[in-house]
Amino acid sequence: MSEKLVIRSFQAIVVTDGERILGLGDLGAYGIGIPVGKLALYVALAGIHPDWCLPVLIDVGTDNKELLNDIFYTGLRRNRVRGPEYDRLIENFMKACTKRFGQDTLIQFEDFGNANAYRLLDRYKNEYCMFNDDIQGTAAVVVAGLLATTRITKKRLGQQKIVFLGAGGAATGVAEMCVRQMVDEGLSEQEACANIYMVDIDGLITNTRKATLSDRHLKFAKDLPDTKSLLEVVKTVRPNALIGASTVTGAFTDEIIKEMSSINQRPIIFALSNPTSKAECTAEAAYRESNGTVLFASGSPFENVEMDGKLFKPGQGNNAYIFPGVALGCILFGAKHIPDKVFLLAARIVAESVTEKSLYTYSRLYPRIKDIRELSVKIAIKVGEYLYDKNLAMLHPRPGDMEMFIRQKIYHPDYENLINNTYDWPQKDMRAGFAPGIPVLHRTSMDEE
Numbered sequence: 001m002s003e004k005l006v007i008r009s010f011q012a013i014v015v016t017d018g019e020r021i022l023g024l025g026d027l028g029a030y031g032i033g034i035p036v037g038k039l040a041l042y043v044a045l046a047g048i049h050p051d052w053c054l055p056v057l058i059d060v061g062t063d064n065k066e067l068l069n070d071i072f073y074t075g076l077r078r079n080r081v082r083g084p085e086y087d088r089l090i091e092n093f094m095k096a097c098t099k100r101f102g103q104d105t106l107i108q109f110e111d112f113g114n115a116n117a118y119r120l121l122d123r124y125k126n127e128y129c130m131f132n133d134d135i136q137g138t139a140a141v142v143v144a145g146l147l148a149t150t151r152i153t154k155k156r157l158g159q160q161k162i163v164f165l166g167a168g169g170a171a172t173g174v175a176e177m178c179v180r181q182m183v184d185e186g187l188s189e190q191e192a193c194a195n196i197y198m199v200d201i202d203g204l205i206t207n208t209r210k211a212t213l214s215d216r217h218l219k220f221a222k223d224l225p226d227t228k229s230l231l232e233v234v235k236t237v238r239p240n241a242l243i244g245a246s247t248v249t250g251a252f253t254d255e256i257i258k259e260m261s262s263i264n265q266r267p268i269i270f271a272l273s274n275p276t277s278k279a280e281c282t283a284e285a286a287y288r289e290s291n292g293t294v295l296f297a298s299g300s301p302f303e304n305v306e307m308d309g310k311l312f313k314p315g316q317g318n319n320a321y322i323f324p325g326v327a328l329g330c331i332l333f334g335a336k337h338i339p340d341k342v343f344l345l346a347a348r349i350v351a352e353s354v355t356e357k358s359l360y361t362y363s364r365l366y367p368r369i370k371d372i373r374e375l376s377v378k379i380a381i382k383v384g385e386y387l388y389d390k391n392l393a394m395l396h397p398r399p400g401d402m403e404m405f406i407r408q409k410i411y412h413p414d415y416e417n418l419i420n421n422t423y424d425w426p427q428k429d430m431r432a433g434f435a436p437g438i439p440v441l442h443r444t445s446m447d448e449e
């Protein structure tokens with residue numbers, strides 16, 4: 001008897017080519033764990049149905065010599081394909097996904113190398129329902145932390161000067177989203193860019209380096225003396241915030257932290273580099289050298305810090321606060337494409353969701369991890385409202401009650417009627433979160449033990 005091939009209708013794809021796995025570098029075909037993990041967070045943190053999710057690795061080889069020389073390496077055994085051949089493959093992938101699963105299929109790009117990440121985002125973001133989490137998700141979560149600090153400093157983002165240590169894709173993405181927020185607050189783009197200072201491996205980005213700067217960096221160039229000293233930059237600029245995205249361990253020295261504290265009543269220091277071993281400073285050093293006045297966040301988790309009888313709980317700027325909720329809204333309402341403004345709206349929701357106790361008692365700048373699922377619903381509501389207002393939603397008619405519609409679609413892994421290893425499989429279960437035909441286990445008193 002022949003079996004009929006069943007092809008699922010996937011609605012969310014996370015794709016990588018494995019070139020820039022966080023903290024590990026080029027993993028080639030072994031990068032498949034990243035899309036799998038991200039989609040697991042879709043399910044756990046936003047209630048996106050697992051049957052909608054498809055992880056993809058595009059194997060174009062690897063430049064990792066250790067893998068190429070490993071007889072057990074399972075990927076394509078050649079150096080990475082680049083140039084027009086690579087671009088044709090990505091183009092065909094995007095066309096194939098939307099042809100097979102629909103134009104509103106969400107495609108998240110993850111851990112592409114710097115040479116491709118921004119370029120592919122610019123190429124496809126206005127044509128497909130896609131985003132790059134490393135650029136847009138990171139930018140949104142950092143801006144969320146900065147917006148949370150404004151509740152304490154009572155200064156809008158547009159009233160502050162920010163120094164970035166690191167000027168790669170992630171740092172540039174954060175800087176550009178800061179500019180969008182400042183423009184929304186009333187500044188011109190030129191005025192907003194004037195508030196942003198960037199320091200890369202060659203030092204402060206200045207106008208004397210115009211010939212070697214990309215367009216993205218050129219707008220942040222300053223008429224200041226060239227210097228490679230971060231301490232000198234801090235003394236000259238007198239910034240309100242210092243953001244690290246350099247992967248240079250200990251770059252925020254005790255002297256720099258003290259200088260930031262002498263300039264600001266509540267200095268803002270974000271040591272965002274991953275993993276923890278590459279952080280620009282530790283949470284303990286930031287609190288100690290600032291006498292507990294610092295508004296600190298990190299890219300990796302740090303232990304709580306107790307000092308002078310006060311407990312500090314450093315916040316972790318994790319993209320998980322942003323991308324699951326954005327994905328949920330875009331999937332449910334069928335986004336034609338995903339404007340950058342969506343991520344700024346998500347950042348504002350995250351900042352607003354930090355409780356007074358977290359903010360003022362523990363100096364924690366992000367919501368609790370256990371609250372992310374509800375946070376994702378709030379973000380999805382805001383995303384849906386924006387998509388309909390801008391005529392970018394493909395689901396019609398517009399739901400009358402946006403929140404109820406979302407909650408009816410959220411996936412919940414219920415386990416019911418588990419008695420003596422026998423299961424009651426209902427013929428139909430149309431409850432929220434389950435597609436027709438998906439069996440449900442019914443709960444019994446055994447679960448309460």
